[in-house]
Structure formats: C-alpha cells, structure tokens
Amino acid sequence: MRLNRRTSATVAGAALVGLALAACSSGGSGDGGSGDDGNGGGADEVEVFTWWAAGSEKAGLDALVGVFNEQHPDVEFINGAVAGGAGSAAKDLLQSRLQAQDPPDTFQAHAGAELQDYIDAAQIEDVSDLYDEFGLTDVFPADLVDRVTAEDGAIYSIPSNVHRANVVWANPTVLEENGIDPAAEYADLDAWMADLDTLQAAGVTPLSVATTWTQVHLLETVLLAGLGAEAYNGLWDGSTDWESAEVTAALEDFEQLMSYTNSDRDGLDWPEATQMVIDGNAAFNVMGDWAVAAFEEQDKALGTDFVAFPVPGTDGVFDFLADSFTLPVGAPHPDGAKAWLETVGSLEGQVAFNKAKGSIPARTDADPSEFSEYQQTAIESFGQDTIVSSLAHGAATPVATLNAISDATSKFTSGASDLATYQSELAAAAQG
Ligand code: GAL
Numbered sequence: 001m002r003l004n005r006r007t008s009a010t011v012a013g014a015a016l017v018g019l020a021l022a023a024c025s026s027g028g029s030g031d032g033g034s035g036d037d038g039n040g041g042g043a044d045e046v047e048v049f050t051w052w053a054a055g056s057e058k059a060g061l062d063a064l065v066g067v068f069n070e071q072h073p074d075v076e077f078i079n080g081a082v083a084g085g086a087g088s089a090a091k092d093l094l095q096s097r098l099q100a101q102d103p104p105d106t107f108q109a110h111a112g113a114e115l116q117d118y119i120d121a122a123q124i125e126d127v128s129d130l131y132d133e134f135g136l137t138d139v140f141p142a143d144l145v146d147r148v149t150a151e152d153g154a155i156y157s158i159p160s161n162v163h164r165a166n167v168v169w170a171n172p173t174v175l176e177e178n179g180i181d182p183a184a185e186y187a188d189l190d191a192w193m194a195d196l197d198t199l200q201a202a203g204v205t206p207l208s209v210a211t212t213w214t215q216v217h218l219l220e221t222v223l224l225a226g227l228g229a230e231a232y233n234g235l236w237d238g239s240t241d242w243e244s245a246e247v248t249a250a251l252e253d254f255e256q257l258m259s260y261t262n263s264d265r266d267g268l269d270w271p272e273a274t275q276m277v278i279d280g281n282a283a284f285n286v287m288g289d290w291a292v293a294a295f296e297e298q299d300k301a302l303g304t305d306f307v308a309f310p311v312p313g314t315d316g317v318f319d320f321l322a323d324s325f326t327l328p329v330g331a332p333h334p335d336g337a338k339a340w341l342e343t344v345g346s347l348e349g350q351v352a353f354n355k356a357k358g359s360i361p362a363r364t365d366a367d368p369s370e371f372s373e374y375q376q377t378a379i380e381s382f383g384q385d386t387i388v389s390s391l392a393h394g395a396a397t398p399v400a401t402l403n404a405i406s407d408a409t410s411k412f413t414s415g416a417s418d419l420a421t422y423q424s425e426l427a428a429a430a431q432g
Contacts, residue, residue, distance in 0.1 A: 002183065003167065003308040003377040042105070042333030045076040046340045048325075049104035051090040053081035055271050056293035060357030064160070067349045072339040080104045085270040086213040086392060091399060098123045103328035105337040110394025111147040111159055111322040113236075117398050118326065119150050125327040126154040130338060136345045139363045143387075147395070148324055157324035158345045161359035164378050165288045165390045166221045166311045166319035169274060169295070172304070174283045178202050186312035189225050189253050196260045199283050206260035208282035210268035212410045213392055216402070218286050219254050219409060220391040225313030226250030229386045235430060236389065236396045242427035251419055251426075258413055266414070277306065286311055288321070288393070292374045293358035302373050318378075318385040321393035322362060397430070404429030 052061040058081070065077050082090035087108070094107055103123070109115045118124045131137050140159055148157045172182035178199055186192040199206040209215055224232045227246055234240030241247070262282065265273070274291045276282035278298060285291065295306050302308065310317070325344045327337050343349040350361040351370055360371065360378050368379050389395035391402065408425035411417040417425065 043335035045078055046333050046336030047078040047080045047104040049080040049107035051082055051084055051087045053083040056297045060353055063356040064349055064353040067352045068343040071343050075336050075339045088213045103330055105331045105333045106325050106340050108323050109326050111324050112395035113398050114394030119156050124156050127327050128155045134342050134345050157326045158341045159322045159324040159362035160344045161354050162322045162362055163288050163359045164318055166314045167289050168309050168311055169277050169285045169291050170307045171277045171280050172307055174280050182307050188313045192312040205262050205282040208273040208276040208285045209261040209265045210270050210273040211266055212406050214270050215413050216406050216409050217392040221311040222254045223250050229317045229388050232388055242430050290358045316385050318381050318387050319390050320387045321390040321395045
C-alpha cells in the first residue's frame with residue numbers, strides 16, 4: 001500500500017475501529033493527587049522539557065507554544081528542550097534531574113512502558129483530576145488512555161500525538177534514474193533488497209541511517225517484518241523466543257540492510273539521514289513519520305518529491321508510539337504545568353501541533369481534512385491496522401531494556417560483535 005491515498009474517515013471513526021493497543025498498566029505507585037494536595041502555585045511560568053530542539057520538531061513545539069501563549073498569556077513558556085532525536089540525550093539528563101529532586105515543570109514521555117517507569121519510580125503525579133477539569137475523559141481512544149494509566153486506574157499523563165514508526169521514505173528521482181519504479185510495491189524485505197542491490201551497484205547510497213537509536217528503529221521494523229505482528233509482540237511479553245531461528249533470520253536481514261547504509265551514520269541524527277533522501281543523496285530512509293514534517297517544511301510534495309510506504313513486510317501494521325506530557329512530583333511551577341497540560345490536551349493545541357509535527361492528534365475529534373495527505377493515510381491506518389508497540393520510542397519496553405538493546409546494537413553495527421553474540425545479548429536485554 002502506498003501512503004498517498006485520500007481518506008474520508010474521521011479521526012473519531014478511525015480510532016474507534018479495531019484499535020487494539022495492549023494495555024500496559026501495572027504496578028503504579030505514584031503518590032496521587034495533582035491539584036488539591038497543597039502543591040499548587042507557580043502559575044507565572046512553566047519549564048517544558050522535550051527533545052524537540054531543532055528543525056521540524058522545534059516547529060511542532062513552536063506551534064504548540066503559539067496556542068499556549070494565546071490560551072495562557074500570563075504564563076511564561078521556558079523552553080527546556082535538549083537536542084538529540086528520540087530523547088537520546090534528554091532521557092538521561094532528565095533522570096539525573098529527577099533523582100536530584102530538580103524536576104522540570106513538565107516533561108515529554110512516551111505512552112506505554114517508558115511512562116510506566118516514571119510511575120513505578122513515583123516521579124510523576126496522578127493527573128486524573130485534570131482529565132475531568134479539562135473535559136478529556138472521552139476525547140482519547142480508550143486503549144491509548146490505558147497506556148498512560150496505572151493499575152489502580154489513576155492517569156499519569158496527557159497524550160499530545162500519535163506517530164507511526166514503520167515507514168520508508170524515498171526519493172523518486174533517484175529511483176527513476178536507476179531504473180527503479182517509485183510506485184513499486186515490495187511484498188517483503190527480500191524484494192526490496194533486490195532494488196537496494198541495484199542502487200548499491202550503481203554507486204548510490206541505497207538506505208540512509210544515523211546514530212544508534214535510528215539503527216534500533218530500523219531493527220524494530222525488521223523484526224516486525226520478519227516475525228509478523230503477533231510474534232513481534234511476543235518479544236516484549238516473553239512469548240517469543242529471542243534465540244529462535246526466526247529471530248536469527250530477522251537479524252540477518254538487519255545485518256544485510258545495514259550493509260546498504262552510509263558509513264558516516266554514527267555521527268548523524270535522524271534529520272541528516274532523512275535529509276540525504278530529500279537531497280537525493282540516498283534513495284531510502286526508514287524513519288517515523290515525524291520525517292514527513294521535514295519534507296513538508298522544505299515544500300516537498302508527496303508523490304512527486306517523495307514517496308512513503310510501510311516497511312516491506314509490515315503492510316497492515318501500525319508500529320505505534322505516542323508522546324505525552326506529565327506533572328512531575330515536586331514540579332516548581334505546578335500551576336504553570338497544568339496550564340501547559342490544558343493546552344496539550346486541547347483540540348486547538350493538538351491540531352496546531354500535529355499539523356506541524358507530522359503526527360496525528362491523539363484526540364479523536366479533530367477533522368482529518370485539516371491534515372496533510374500523508375497524515376490522512378496515517379489516520380486511516382491507525383483506525384484499521386493491527387497496532388504494535390514501538391521499541392525505539394518507549395512503547396514496548398522499559399528504558400533499561402531499550403538501553404541494553406541499544407548497547408548491543410551499537411556493538412554489532414560497529415563490528416565489535418558477531419551475529420550470534422548480538423542475538424544472545426538481545427535475549428539477555430529483553431530478560432531485563
Ligand atoms: C520520538 C518522539 C517523536 C520524535 C522522534 C525523533 O521518540 O516520540 O515525537 O521527536 O522521537 O526525535
């Protein structure tokens with residue numbers, strides 16, 4: 001399926017159909033109480049901690065800040081963004097601050113296992129009251145709310161958006177110049193790799209990638225393609241054996257795909273890798289759909305200047321992640337944080353932010369026609385596809401597991417370990 005179809009589905013309709021997110025809501029131990037427990041005050045400013053520090057990501061944040069400034073003109077927005085895609089630098093820094101009792105007023109956290117880490121560590125407050133206060137109880141898909149909810153039913157963050165991770169972005173001119181049909185539909189990774197061979201033989205960089213987290217991002221899509229949605233899900237709940245022959249075969253595909261990539265990858269972050277495709281310096285890039293914002297920011301048109309399709313072998317599956325915002329325990333400006341959370345959850349905030357960010361609103365009541373052609377395909381897919389959890393973006397595993405998988409991946413792709421070692425290190429990482 002090419003990702004350039006128009007859809008007439010409404011967000012609300014789409015999100016109600018077949019959304020099957022596995023709830024991840026165990027072991028909450030936050031201390032509860034968001035607004036009436038004596039920690040009010042600090043309405044004059046809000047430090048917002050994200051990793052949306054530059055480029056199209058900052059443009060998304062700026063759009064949200066624009067709505068915030070309209071809705072809360074008396075609260076000063078303090079930008080606490082820390083550069084590094086996927087929070088590659090931000091998450092460690094955040095953890096140091098939380099442990100030093102120096103939290104920002106609110107921070108970005110992925111719905112799912114990553115948020116659960118903060119809940120388990122009692123680092124974030126129950127914001128259930130704010131759902132009532134802001135009228136949010138029914139505006140998000142129930143299964144998404146489950147991912148920001150603890151076992152006792154308390155809700156711990158407000159989702160801002162939904163992103164899709166399993167997308168290939170391609171430069172049609174580069175493909176045509178090398179005799180490859182930009183409209184080709186690849187049944188599986190093998191079919192795709194035949195074209196990657198052609199490009200490599202022609203001296204073109206077939207596939208761009210960047211630093212470790214983008215390699216883990218590629219890995220998750222290859223595991224999904226090789227194993228299928230059910231067995232991929234099983235990697236995270238223990239029902240799929242990481243030492244199996246199927247995983248070995250997927251890792252061989254990953255190794256092969258890495259052989260098509262740019263050698264300067266470890267010094268780059270996602271914007272540079274995607275830019276290689278925008279500039280015609282690489283044919284393909286696998287990246288989450290924040291990439292569409294980079295194309296659109298540079299006035300590139302879907303279907304003409306770039307094409308997008310699900311990673312071969314993953315058609316019909318939506319590799320899901322969502323950003324959300326929290327109220328940290330001990331936030332110095334909790335009322336400023338609540339003002340920010342109100343804007344994050346508002347329809348106006350979600351429309352402005354997601355239009356610029358490439359994601360789709362977490363709210364189900366936005367009008368799809370306000371969004372780009374690509375985003376309309378994402379809205380449709382989110383409504384009808386099988387949903388799985390992203391590894392690289394905090395939905396599938398706790399941060400410690402992701403860090404161990406990232407370390408093993410970095411060793412493997414830099415040549416410091418062989419495939420058998422890599423596989424057993426991944427198996428050990430997944431055990432926690
Ligand atoms: C993800 C995040 C996205 C985007 C991406 C690249 O983890 O959820 O919103 O920022 O990283 O930095």
